[in-house]
Amino acid sequence: MNISALQKERAKYQPKLPKSLVGAVKLVEGAKTQSVADQKDIEKLFPNTYGMPLITFEEGEVKKDRPAINVGVILSGGQAPGGHNVISGIFDGIKKINQESRLYGFLGGPGGLVDHKYVELTAEIIDEYRNTGGFDIIGSGRTKLEEEWQFDKGLEIANDLNLNALVIIGGDDSNTNACVLAEYYAAKDAGVQVIGCPKTIDGDLKNEMIETSFGFDTATKVYSELIGNIQRDANSAKKYWHFIKLMGRSASHIGLECALKTQPNITLISEEVADKKQTLEEIVEYMAGIVAKRAENGDNFGVALIPEGLIEFIPEMKVLISELNDMLAEGSETEKEFKMLKKSHRNEWVAGHLTDDSAKVFKSLPSGIATQLTLDRDPHGNVQVSLIETEKLLGEMVKTKLEKMKKAGEYVGKFGTQYHFFGYEGRCAAPSNFDADYCYSLGYTASVLISDGKTGYMSSVRNLTSPAEEWIAGGVPVTTMMNMEKRHGHMKPVIQKALVELEGAPYKYFVSKRGEWAFTTQFVYPGPIQYFGPSEVCDLTTETLKFEKA
Incomplete structure (x- = not known):
């Protein structure tokens, strides 16, 4: 196939491994673990995989004549840079154990396991995808493995292929499902292990043992390059x-990281908005105040970063969305009545069926945004927040606020806007050296956990601000990350999402600097990801990790 000059060179790159994975590996078990919360409930639901010890790898003695292992791999959920290197790491790891080992990729995500759609991943296939972005080697999907019939269908094909283990590469929901699957197979003594790998560009799958999810580094570098380009344009025009x-519906890690990299004038952090119980009006006043202050200095330009999920963190908007979800629930009488109305009458009708406070908020929204809130729901019956143009909502409301300020003599500038949404641009980029190394190590780690008979573990590679050879590889029981949360009206075990820590070092540094970034122009222009050159340029970790580990 035709490949670019960069891809041709990147194919030659050999990812770096922790010292403990280069030769023979010895597994060292630590103390027994417990879940982050709801210990009794989680233990009851996972009697076979709860309380397992943390595992750390150390250099060991060579073991000869190890049996071949057959492994199935699944890419689950949205794409993230580095997935192909996780698969490469698994492949190389199991081949090092025994050259007769085989790797099978299930096509189109977890649905491929259920539908028995797979391909054997040979060296010829793997070599085409090393150090490349995307999940196109086998594709991904969002089928949730939650039902016993799905587990049983998966077991059928696992037995047909003589699989020792499944590796599920995904985010918090996917790894929750991996843990449930591991427990089910362990309870049945099915002989199929399940190992998870931490993936999400959103950065909200992290804890003491999972310092970052893969893809976050590359995606934020891509977004930061684009932000830097726009800042340079703004400063020119x-x-x-x-x-x-x-991107970042559930947490603002991407926004915070990009702010630390580029120093824009305004960055909204959803977790801060929720903590301070800020209203939409207060947010607009804050942003308009910065615009007006810069205008006083003759700077009628700037850059504002807005997290995708901001709307759901504003308390009054959260209440409004909840009321709309109930009102427009599929099959409800109100939904039927709503759909009978002419489109031009719908917003007025909706306002009349809300509580007074929510009606006031709804009426304050630009009509286009109000309409977006009433559009078709997602499969769970909720507003599709990712489709709400939050950037335009804030831009239009700031414009209206500035017009009032101008009439009052409080604003003397000109306000023109440009709108952007950076999402898919970062999900499939060629992984940075950091992600290429990290992902390869995660996959290699999975192969070692499998060869030692472990199940219900997630690959863990830590000490990530040090050179790769000093990284600490091992495994962490997935149950340690779990708590009970209400989902679709029922309490379910799920991996606890990691939000931006308002007491954490990255956020505190950001707060200490955002005032001067707001009113003066201190833009940083990171430029594109560098793959070749000095280590201090090419092997950088995220700003978030630097502050967290300082």
Whole structure:
């Protein structure tokens, strides 16, 4: 196939491994573990995989004549840079154990396991995808492995292929499902292990043992390059405010990391908004105040970063969305009545069926945004928040606020806007050296855990601000990350999402600097990801990790 000059060179890159994985490996078991919360409930649900010890790898003695192992791999959920290197690491790891080992990829995500759609991943296939972005080697999907019939269908094909283990590469929901699957197979003594790998560009799958999820580094570097380019344009043209929405529905890690890399004028952090119980009006006043202050200095331009999930963190908007979800629930009488109305009458009708406070908020929204809140729901019956153009909502409301300020003599500038949403641009980029190394190590780690008979573990590689050879590889029981949460009206065990820590070092540094970044122009232009050159340029970890480990 035709490949670019960069891809041809990147194919030659050999990812770096922790010292403990280079030769023979010895597994060292630590203390027994417990879940992050709801210990009794989680232990009851996972009697066979709860309380297992942490595992750390050390250099060991060579073991000869180890049996071949057959492994199935699944890519689950949204794409993240480095997935192909996880698969490469698994492949190389099991081949090192025994050249007769075989790797099978299930096509299109977890659905491939249930539907028995797979391909054997040979060296010829693997070599085409080393150090490349995307999940196109086998594809991904969002089928949730939650039902026993799915587990049983998966077991059928696992037995047909003589699989020793499944590796599920995914985010918090996917790894929750992996843990449930591991427990089910362990309870049946099915002989199929399940190992998870931490993936999500959103960065919300992290804890003491999982310092970062793979893909976060590359995606934030891609977004930061784009933000830097826009900042340079803004500083050149000096006539636009750029409102940039960034991925991150459940947490603001991407926005915070990009802010630390690029130093924009405004960065909203959803967790801060929720903590301070800020209203939409207060957020708009904050942003308009910065615009006006910069205008006093003759700077009628700037850049604002807005997390994708901001709307759901604003308390009054959260209440409004909840009321709308109930009102427009599929099959409800109100939904039927709503759909009978002319589109031009719908927003007025909706306002009349809300509580007074929510009606006031709804009426304050630009009509286009109000309409977006009433559009078709997602499969769970909820507002599709990712489709709400939050950047335009804030831009239009800031414009209206500034017009009032101008009439009152409180604003003297000009306000022009440009809108952007950076999402898919970062999900499939060629992985940075950091992600290429990290992902390869995660996959290799999975192969070692499998060869030692472990199940219900997630690959863990820590000490990530040090050179790769000093990274600490091992495994962490997935149950340690779990708590009970209400999902679709029922309490379920799920991996606890990691939000931006308002007491954490990265956020505190950001707060200490955002005032001067707001009113002066201190833009940083990171430029594109560098794959070749000095280590201090090419092997950088995220700003978040640097502050957390300082």
